[in-house]
Amino acid sequence: MEQVIKSLDALYINICVTYASLVFFYFFLSSDGPLGPNSPLYKRVLFGVLCGAVAAFLDRDLFRLSGTVYYSFEMIPLVICVFYVGWFSVLCGFMLKFFLTGMFTIDNLFVAVMIAGICYFRPWRDNNIRTFAIATSIVLVIRLIVSAPYLNSWAIIWSSLGYQLVTLFCMFICYHGLGGKFRYVRAFFREKENSSMDFLTKTFNRMGLEEHLKAVQKNHSGFGLAMLDIDFFKKVNDTYGHAIGDDVLVRVANVARMMLRKDDVLARFGGEEFVILIASGNTYECVKCCERIRRAVESTVFTNADGEPFKITVSLGVANYQPDKSWQENIIVADSALYQSKTNGRNRTTSV
Numbered sequence: 315m316e317q318v319i320k321s322l323d324a325l326y327i328n329i330c331v332t333y334a335s336l337v338f339f340y341f342f343l344s345s346d347g348p349l350g351p352n353s354p355l356y357k358r359v360l361f362g363v364l365c366g367a368v369a370a371f372l373d374r375d376l377f378r379l380s381g382t383v384y385y386s387f388e389m390i391p392l393v394i395c396v397f398y399v400g401w402f403s404v405l406c407g408f409m410l411k412f413f414l415t416g417m418f419t420i421d422n423l424f425v426a427v428m429i430a431g432i433c434y435f436r437p438w439r440d441n442n443i444r445t446f447a448i449a450t451s452i453v454l455v456i457r458l459i460v461s462a463p464y465l466n467s468w469a470i471i472w473s474s475l476g477y478q479l480v481t482l483f484c485m486f487i488c489y490h491g492l493g494g495k496f497r498y499v500r501a502f503f504r505e506k507e508n509s510s511m512d513f514l515t516k517t518f519n520r521m522g523l524e525e526h527l528k529a530v531q532k533n534h535s536g537f538g539l540a541m542l543d544i545d546f547f548k549k550v551n552d553t554y555g556h557a558i559g560d561d562v563l564v565r566v567a568n569v570a571r572m573m574l575r576k577d578d579v580l581a582r583f584g585g586e587e588f589v590i591l592i593a594s595g596n597t598y599e600c601v602k603c604c605e606r607i608r609r610a611v612e613s614t615v616f617t618n619a620d621g622e623p624f625k626i627t628v629s630l631g632v633a634n635y636q637p638d639k640s641w642q643e644n645i646i647v648a649d650s651a652l653y654q655s656k657t658n659g660r661n662r663t664t665s666v
């Protein structure tokens with residue numbers, strides 16, 4: 315039986331491996347948004363599997379108190395996984411560790427009970443340092459209780475306490491390290507979203523539109539480009555004031571959004587003008603989509619500051635996107651169609 319802490323070198327390597335792998339994979343899986351309990355399923359599975367693999371790796375360096383009772387760092391990646399990515403991810407991780415480390419062992423039963431206990435409190439919903447401290451303290455206390463019958467000399471007691479403290483230290487380093495990355499990634503994506511969104515209508519702005527145009531152009535799939543302009547919007551502002559004008563912009567954006575499909579993109583191009591990327595290369599489909607929006611706006615009742623109703627209309631111009639032209643040139647084509655709608659009496663859709 316070992317009565318001293320496993321060599322410090324081994325513990326140091328274990329801490330480094332745990333920290334580096336968790337942080338690396340966290341960043342890797344956060345390429346298009348912070349990894350978390352609502353991330354796509356494959357990402358949660360991947361992160362869980364990684365945590366399970368790290369747990370199995372950490373299970374090599376054991377501080378043995380008896381044949382079946384020992385300490386290792388195995389709980390660290392699994393606990394971190396619960397806190398940051400949730401129950402499903404840790405279930406995947408546990409399953410991998412289960413198969414890699416002898417399946418129905420007392421240790422795996424013990425780990426399963428502790429992970430299930432932590433999951434019961436759903437810490438991923440309110441991930442904070444207090445909950446983490448409580449969860450880790452409970453894990454350590456249970457470990458000490460389970461190992462109590464073997465703590466029969468001061469040397470073993472000190473070694474056990476020392477091991478628990480090193481584990482605790484490592485847990486907190488990983489928790490803090492990942493927390494820092496989590497905040498950084500979240501702030502980055504929030505900032506990115508803000509810079510590509512229109513503050514008033516919560517549609518994309520020009521920058522967001524440009525990004526989408528580049529992305530859809532890469533896919534080489536045909537799509538329609540529509541321009542939408544509110545008719546006589548200056549009159550709305552002049553008659554009801556700018557606040558109501560803003561309200562009209564927001565509601566038109568909402569109505570248009572409701573009429574679009576998941577893959578379509580709505581962006582405010584400036585003033586009272588919107589651009590719509592319609593995920594269809596078929597002109598008839600695109601015109602149908604524009605007409606749906608036009609009719610929906612036409613039947614929407616707006617209200618002024620005194621609660622009196624008024625109505626507005628929109629004009630649209632639509633063109634098939636030409637990949638050999640720049641997006642600005644494509645916009646000019648759609649804009650010329652919009653111009654025709656305006657000159658032909660407004661409240662209509664024209665396609666070119």
Ligand SMILES: Nc1nc2c(ncn2[C@@H]2O[C@H](COP(=O)(O)OP(=O)(O)OP(=O)(O)O)[C@@H](O)[C@H]2O)c(=O)[nH]1
Nearest residue numbers: 543544545546547548549551556557559560585586
């Ligand atoms: N309330 C509000 N008004 C805006 C905003 N951006 C632009 N406008 C106003 O939108 C109006 C656009 O007017 P025009 O370009 O003359 O167009 P219009 O009155 O809609 O006429 P047509 O397009 O020819 O039907 C101007 O009065 C701008 O001040 C905004 O963010 N909020």
